[in-house]
Amino acid sequence: MDLRALALIALATPAGADTLRLATWDSGLSRNGPGLLLHDIARDDPQVLAAARVIAHAAPDAILLTGFDWDLDHRALTAFADLLEAQGHPMPHHHASQPNRGLQTGLDLDGDGRPGRPRDAQGYGDFTGQKGLALLSRLPIAGVTDHTATLWRDLPGNRMPESPHADIQRLSSSAHWDVALTTPDGPLHLLAFAATPPAFEPRNAARNRDEATFWLQNLPDAPFAIIGNLNIDPQDGDGDPATLQALLTVTQDPQPRGAFQPPQTGPNANQNGDPALDTAEYDRAPGNLRLDYILPATALRVTDAGVLWPATDDPLADSVALASHRKLVWVDLDLE
Template sequence: MRIATYDPGLTRKGPGLLLRDIRKDDPQVIAAAQVIAAARPDVILLTGFDWDLRSIALSEFRALVAQQGHDLPFWHASRPNRGLPTGLDLDGDGRLAEADDAQGWGQFTGQNGMAILSRLPISAVSDYSDALWRDLPDHIMPPTLPEVASIQRLPSTNHWDVTLTTTRGPMHLLAWSATPPVFDGPEDRNGRRNHDETAFWLHHVPDAPFALIGKMNLDPADGDGRPEVLTRLNALVQDPEPRGDWQPPQNGVNAGHRGDPALDTAVFDAAGPGNMRVDYVLPGHELKIIDSGVLWPSPDHPLAGAVEIASNHRLVWVDVVPYPSNEAMAPQARSRSSAVTQ
């Protein structure tokens, strides 16, 4: 079973604009579909995908992926916290109804949301997106006004437990897309929220095979986040450390990074943090890891142009089978993974 996560950059500055671009065959949209089809996931979490009430954009994008040769007929999407109005002045600037005043930063409801596309049926979804930050055990929420604490949700986008139906029983994907741990002040509000969005899963692990999956926006070695939460996850999950086939020259700010560049999953402005590892698939211990990778081909690879055009993020994939492993599945999984890099 191939599990993948990917921020395809399919978010726009206004409602309906993504659907417009899908329908006019925008090159960036087509490139994102090509990347997903090339990876051939059994299930993929899309972060950075605009939500609409009837999921029309998602339906039409799924059709584009199918046109590229990979059908993912099952899907889930629900309203994200991004752009969801609170009616309060969360950033204290004296103005209401701004992007900073939403439950998660967003210029409109649904901007930069999430979606699941799957080859396997989805049997259940537990949606924790309305969980209050103050209710998380041992949270590190900064001091805030009571009226803010009473409504401030923890997930900046969504937190989902998505149950897939497999031939070996239920498989859970614990999916989320955290706020970047930057763009705040000395109170480190975003850094604290980023930490707690990941820490949430320490208290919500199912008694079944699972994988943590999503855009954690947290590099274990570089950047401004609080990587200690990753240490707390170590008892629950395995890190396959997916690696790309190619990395850009490690100059400029990247030259000062401590982390292994082969693990990076996103290209950020050289004037900012540089390239980092921010997208993860972390299987639980009930799953045997067969293979893994970051879809980052060399510049002369036929897929390189689509990867570059689609997004500044790279698709991350991990092949797993549940224990006890069926050895008959392992060669098939290996042959499917090799198709990505050949």
């Protein structure tokens, strides 16, 4: 390792730290048109400030933000990183390549006779980059392998329905990245993605499964953690729990828990899962769900984990509620 990389690690890792905190969160940093997120960051929009406060409070060494609007020059991501630094939590290393969301194919993918609409894009989106991914890190990024352009049909054992557009339809509804972080113990690969919800139309269930199990055939020969929005609850909702179980053949589930759970009434009344594991809050059926995950490889040592869902009287509760209906998930790994 060169001296520059060692110096960057020394700056990024607090003296004496023996853990690495990973986090993932759909922080609500998406808007209805291109450039609007950057505009809101620049004007200190309350929701943007709330998201920054939550991340600074969690103090991750690396965080994958799902649902973050992408732009060609990374202006929104750079501005948000500056905001995090102003909040006292600098994360100087970033990655955000173009996602499939809103990336138009020029074809009528959904067969409604009107090409150029959100469902005709490689991944659902009103504009290119809407609700993409963004990774911010205190540690240097050694490299990124971007699988986002992989065709769905090229995944062995895929469940893609028959389609006249199989020669152009990509697997990722958003993106698939293998991001290698430089840590004092060597590289740690974050296998990052955000799967489509297994709902709304039949093909989405197949795509959700294939997006998740893609990683089983693309594991790095190095320590790794699968991270992001799986959109699968192990007991409730429309996801296939077998997909999660397949990932758990090569990973471990730290089962992060929140400090607070809303009353299990109304849309939550008929749920089967442990509410402390939920990461998404819904006021409609099927109720709150566990959708966001960090699944470290089985060889890694987990020391702690949690869902940032504070009680209503906690000083952070207002910021958590204002930022997003999703909750930040974090996992601590032993670096020694």
